[in-house]
Amino acid sequence: MTAKQNTGGMPLGYVEPASARTHGRGLVDLLVFLGAVALFSLSGFALEFFGIPYNSSGGSIITKIHPATYLFGCALGLAVIANPNPVGYLFDLMTRCLGSVFLLAGSVLLWIFISRYKGDQPASFLIDSIMVAAIICMLFADMAEHTRLNIARAIHVLMVFNCCLSIFEGLSGWRLFPFVLGDTEQEWEYRATALLGHPLIGALTTGVYTIVLMTVRDVRGLANRWRLPIILLCMVAMPFIGSRVSFTIVYATAAVVVALHFVRFLHGSPVSLRRLTAVLLFLPLSVLTVVALYQTGIFDNFINRFVDDGGSARTRFDLFKLFRDLSLPNLLTGYRMANLDTQVRLGGLYEGIENSWAGHAARYGIVITIVLWCGVAAWFADMLRSAGRGALLPLAYIFLILSTTVGISGKTNMMSLPALILLALIGMPLRQLHIAGTQPRITNDVVSRMGRAPLTESRGSASSR
Numbered sequence: 001m002t003a004k005q006n007t008g009g010m011p012l013g014y015v016e017p018a019s020a021r022t023h024g025r026g027l028v029d030l031l032v033f034l035g036a037v038a039l040f041s042l043s044g045f046a047l048e049f050f051g052i053p054y055n056s057s058g059g060s061i062i063t064k065i066h067p068a069t070y071l072f073g074c075a076l077g078l079a080v081i082a083n084p085n086p087v088g089y090l091f092d093l094m095t096r097c098l099g100s101v102f103l104l105a106g107s108v109l110l111w112i113f114i115s116r117y118k119g120d121q122p123a124s125f126l127i128d129s130i131m132v133a134a135i136i137c138m139l140f141a142d143m144a145e146h147t148r149l150n151i152a153r154a155i156h157v158l159m160v161f162n163c164c165l166s167i168f169e170g171l172s173g174w175r176l177f178p179f180v181l182g183d184t185e186q187e188w189e190y191r192a193t194a195l196l197g198h199p200l201i202g203a204l205t206t207g208v209y210t211i212v213l214m215t216v217r218d219v220r221g222l223a224n225r226w227r228l229p230i231i232l233l234c235m236v237a238m239p240f241i242g243s244r245v246s247f248t249i250v251y252a253t254a255a256v257v258v259a260l261h262f263v264r265f266l267h268g269s270p271v272s273l274r275r276l277t278a279v280l281l282f283l284p285l286s287v288l289t290v291v292a293l294y295q296t297g298i299f300d301n302f303i304n305r306f307v308d309d310g311g312s313a314r315t316r317f318d319l320f321k322l323f324r325d326l327s328l329p330n331l332l333t334g335y336r337m338a339n340l341d342t343q344v345r346l347g348g349l350y351e352g353i354e355n356s357w358a359g360h361a362a363r364y365g366i367v368i369t370i371v372l373w374c375g376v377a378a379w380f381a382d383m384l385r386s387a388g389r390g391a392l393l394p395l396a397y398i399f400l401i402l403s404t405t406v407g408i409s410g411k412t413n414m415m416s417l418p419a420l421i422l423l424a425l426i427g428m429p430l431r432q433l434h435i436a437g438t439q440p441r442i443t444n445d446v447v448s449r450m451g452r453a454p455l456t457e458s459r460g461s462a463s464s465r
Contacts, residue, residue, distance in 0.1 A: 027078045029147040032139050035071035036151050036420050039413060040158040042067060043197025045177040055411070056183050064124050066413065069132045079142070084170050096430045097141050099375075099382030100134035106375030107131045113368045120337040121363060125411035130376070133415035140423040141430040151424040152221035158195065159209050160230060163237035166202065170240030171234050171298065190301040191242035201414055203243030204401045207250045208394045208418040210234040212425055214257050216390040219425050228278050232286055239302045245404050247302075249397055297305035319353050322362050334365035356402040359409025376408075383419065386427040394422060 028101060044055045047066075054057030054066070063197065085090040096100045107126045114123040140148070169175055179186040179193050189199075196202035213219060213231050220231070238247045265271060322335075322343055331332035335343065340362060344352065353359040360369040380399075384391050398418050401407070407414050 009022050025079060028075050031071045031075035031082050033151055035068040037154055038071060039068035039416060040155065043195060045180060045193055045197045048180055052330050059252045061124060066128050069128055072135045072139060073131055073461045076139055093141060097138045097382055098138040099378035102378040103134040103375035106372040110364060110368055110372050117333060128407045129412055130415060133419045134379055136416055136419045138425055143429060148424050149220050155421060155424055156221055162195040163233045165194040166237045166240045169194060199242045200405050201412055203241045203246035204414055206234050206237060206241060206415045207246040207397055210250050211253055211397055212421060214253060215393050216400065228282065232282055237412055239291050241300055242302055244305055246401060306409055321353055332367055333366045334363045350431050352403055352406060356407035356409045359406060383422055387422045388432055390426045391422050
């Protein structure tokens with residue numbers, strides 16, 4: 001695109017990225033694809049198993065950053081440098097992804113704050129936990145449709161494999177990668193780790209994926225005939241992965257979706273013969289399978305966590321004791337690490353600070369924490385702009401899970417994994433939104449009234465056939 005042809009308000013001399021055309025961005029797209037596969041298949045447990053001290057103490061700072069982060073960082077740098085007008089393209093990309101830019105800026109400010117005033121606390125967790133999510137959003141802003149489709153197909157395959165592996169681990173007690181926390185293998189843990197690592201991360205990712213399949217009509221790379229079996233597979237895997245909050249939200253969402261479909265059926269809406277046959281076939285089999293597994297005691301450990309969780313739920317309420325009688329210096333700049341550890345022990349928080357937002361405030365103080373929170377909120381807005389109303393329920397789910405786990409106050413990929421799912425499966429280029437001002441296609445599907453992806457045509461299902 002030349003300067004005369006520029007109709008989208010881009011900087012003078014800006015050259016339309018190759019992804020806006022039909023053939024993609026070559027090496028950039030390949031790096032993003034490899035990064036997505038690495039993020040979904042190489043958990044922290046896997047890296048430790050292969051001899052990379054990603055979570056354990058010791059080792060170079062280079063080993064503390066996930067390989068996918070390097071791939072995404074290289075992809076973004078190459079996308080900018082390879083453009084004939086890199087400065088113009090970079091500024092245009094930043095104006096279209098302001099939320100991600102704000103998140104990066106907030107993370108950098110927090111990093112500087114930690115380096116200057118919190119020398120006893122690590123700052124490298126910001127890279128994998130927060131900053132890479134902003135980079136992913138910027139990479140998808142100009143991504144071609146066929147590249148999104150390839151990534152979406154890879155995610156479908158990896159998620160199905162992860163669910164099958166989780167079920168197998170739960171039934172057999174064998175693990176593909178050892179469950180190691182603090183250099184100690186958790187041999188007593190019953191929860192599956194599979195490809196995604198820690199059960200809380202696996203449950204969050206599986207839950208986002210399942211909610212998208214249940215509530216969004218047009219999903220890339222997945223034919224409609226596979227949707228119901230995969231949803232049932234994910235729901236069966238949830239108890240083996242083991243997060244109670246994720247399990248409750250996913251199953252409650254499924255109950256609402258089924259109830260809405262049933263109400264629509266009572267109002268005389270036509271039902272696909274294939275879908276009705278699938279329901280009549282899979283529903284009894286699913287019920288019989290669950291009953292059989294329950295009778296064998298497979299779900300006893302999971303059910304016992306609802307009955308007696310060892311104080312885990314109470315910990316999420318007791319953590320607010322940390323802010324009782326808080327001094328002004330601690331309110332503004334946060335606790336020192338030694339003082340925080342003491343307060344955690346005195347408060348009986350044996351599970352730690354299982355709330356991302358409370359963890360930020362307690363460690364870094366309210367001032368810099370509000371800056372970071374504004375960046376996170378702006379990133380959520382970017383995700384909503386790209387994925388449309390179809391992302392409302394998944395983003396709300398992500399927020400709830402981050403509010404009940406260590407989440408992004410520690411080193412996890414609990415923002416980047418859901419970002420890839422939403423952007424690859426239901427997102428669209430921000431360039432298309434900026435130029436055409438496209439609106440989501442109105443459908444008469446009862447589920448898509450709850451959440452609709454901004455796809456201008458039903459390309460998700462058609463392209464996979």
